[in-house]
Amino acid sequence: MRIFIDTANLDMIREINSWGILDGVTTNPSLIAKEGTDTRTRVREIAEIVDVPISAEAMSLEADGMIKEGRELAALHPNINVKLPMCISALKASKVLSGEGIDVNMTLIFSPQQALLAAKAGARYVSPFVGRLDDIGLYGTEILGQIVNVFSNYGFETEVIAASIRNPTHVLDAASMGCDIATIPYNVLQQMVSHPKTDEGIQNFIKDYEKSKK
Numbered sequence: 396m397r398i399f400i401d402t403a404n405l406d407m408i409r410e411i412n413s414w415g416i417l418d419g420v421t422t423n424p425s426l427i428a429k430e431g432t433d434t435r436t437r438v439r440e441i442a443e444i445v446d447v448p449i450s451a452e453a454m455s456l457e458a459d460g461m462i463k464e465g466r467e468l469a470a471l472h473p474n475i476n477v478k479l480p481m482c483i484s485a486l487k488a489s490k491v492l493s494g495e496g497i498d499v500n501m502t503l504i505f506s507p508q509q510a511l512l513a514a515k516a517g518a519r520y521v522s523p524f525v526g527r528l529d530d531i532g533l534y535g536t537e538i539l540g541q542i543v544n545v546f547s548n549y550g551f552e553t554e555v556i557a558a559s560i561r562n563p564t565h566v567l568d569a570a571s572m573g574c575d576i577a578t579i580p581y582n583v584l585q586q587m588v589s590h591p592k593t594d595e596g597i598q599n600f601i602k603d604y605e606k607s608k609k
């Protein structure tokens with residue numbers, strides 16, 4: 396499974412890239428706003444520091460606007476793909492943009508039916524939001540397996556990005572269900588590294604090493 400970081404923070408992207416595990420970056424308007432910048436400026440900055448796919452979200456709600464914005468965003472850098480929020484306009488725009496060779500990441504996916512339509516409209520990626528389904532009392536990770544299954548039944552090349560990941564268990568579920576990608580916040584990536592028994596083991600090895608030197 397490929398690992399993307401879900402952030403617009405340059406230091407976090409640099410740090411995770413230095414771990415040698417970074418396959419991509421996803422941003423959204425809320426993540427960009429947290430950084431006090433704008434999408435075009437920030438995705439250009441991200442493209443200067445990492446050579447991986449970067450999602451940039453279009454804000455228009457009409458198909459024509461999405462197509463125009465999508466072309467502009469994709470023209471900023473070859474690694475940029477265009478995030479469109481799932482709706483009829485986005486399906487229309489996805490068909491046009493993907494026909495022009497521009498990768499679309501259909502976002503705000505909350506059902507396998509939406510994912511099926513996005514795949515049929517040529518989206519390169521779909522982003523089902525796991526945590527936000529948990530937030531309303533549903534089993535968020537359930538749709539990951541359903542989408543992977545639907546895509547595999549019909550040989551869709553659209554890749555599944557498990558998004559709205561809130562904890563390491565979500566990541567394990569995404570990997571177990573065969574998602575192509577998980578886009579993971581910085582704090583969850585840090586949590587994935589840690590295990591109390593690893594920390595304890597390191598301390599014990601250091602103690603024993605110090606003893607054996609005497």
Ligand code: G3P
Pocket residue numbers: 401421422423524526527558559560578
């Ligand atoms: O980037 C989209 C998604 O990952 C947002 O996550 O935690 O705001 O639901 P969250």
